[in-house]
């Protein structure tokens with residue numbers, strides 16, 4: 116309560132001292148230079164690596180240096196002389212300090228803290244106009260790009276009103292009614308009449324509204340360079356990069372996040388009034404839940420390639436605010452010190468370069484579903500074969516037995532959140548790759564946020580999630596469209 120009061124006091128003081136506008140409504144810094152005057156950001160590009168603990172940012176950068184001799188684009192920004200902001204963000208939601216992606220994205224999408232699981236939908240069924248709709252009504256271009264289903268929580272948090280993120284058929288229907296310009300990701304199951312519960316053919320609906328609809332990488336590159344575009348490239352999420360990198364067939368049909376980002380930017384850049392684009396590296400979160408170190412690292416690197424596309428796009432222009440962040444920590448992985456003087460760690464970590472498959476693939480090979488039920492009579496030899504193939508790593512008989520027992524849910528673990536077979540496999544593999552996770556769920560960590568372009572200088576070093584919404588509508592001068 117005292118926190119709330121002092122915040123209100125601050126806001127009152129702010130509005131008295133500084134007049135109307137941004138600083139009156141939020142905790143953002145006042146404009147300190149001509150370059151950050153409201154309205155200066157014609158375009159907004161918002162990049163989210165979903166569920167990226169700070170350890171994930173470091174692991175991807177360590178791997179990129181080791182394997183490719185380059186720092187990640189994200190860390191390169193920090194090493195550069197460009198004018199950028201860097202700080203921490205408090206991602207708490209209305210009902211928890213640990214955010215889920217729906218409420219987290221909604222905090223940026225509508226400027227309100229709502230309950231976990233909801234999309235721009237308050238606890239009393241209030242519907243808050245999401246930022247993509249605000250930009251659309253202001254005559255700006257709108258785009259969402261993700262490696263998850265396009266109906267998943269993070270893109271939806273910028274674009275959709277729904278009581279539950281799980282209503283993905285309804286979310287797809289709402290997309291078809293909202294006239295956003297570019298939607299690229301996975302999720303055929305929610306557009307295809309053979310897969311939807313109501314058998315509606317949403318592709319036909321989109322086409323009748325003037326969208327080009329594409330489902331392959333080639334069709335994406337051959338689509339007309341202007342006009343509305345729906346690109347759905349998989350039944351569910353796009354593949355993990357570890358699986359993608361080892362599968363020529365997937366590479367032939369599936370665009371990367373960077374390719375989708377480039378395509379979206381080319382299109383949106385033709386809007387005279389500017390645009391908003393959200394880009395999500397969504398499977399970083401899934402890899403963290405799964406405790407899949409190789410997938411985590413390579414999906415974060417793929418996200419970082421999209422960061423590179425965006426940083427190139429804004430190079431030399433001063434009309435685009437870029438925000439680079441994550442919605443919450445997840446499972447907080449890290450490379451631990453191993454061996455005498457910790458000297459074994461770098462070598463162990465390097466072994467991730469040889470991984471051939473994700474843990475999702477391991478589950479499929481074992482015939483195990485993400486949420487169970489437990490398997491019966493698992494063969495330890497089979498476990499060994501599958502895990503050793505995926506990780507290119509020899510494990511011991513004892514370790515294979517532990518994994519077998521975890522598939523059978525017949526294993527004692529001290530922390531229940533690590534009872535998933537994936538957590539047990541990753542614990543075994545940590546003996547060989549050095550990367551360990553604290554659990555299988557999101558965490559309350561304050562998250563990394565970086566920004567560049569007009570308005571980035573207004574972000575405090577420690578910022579509340581909802582203030583980023585205020586920043587975006589103010590810098591793009593679209594507040595007039597923020598109510599229906």
Ligand SMILES: [Zn+2]
Nearest residue numbers: 166400404557
């Ligand atoms: Zn998650």
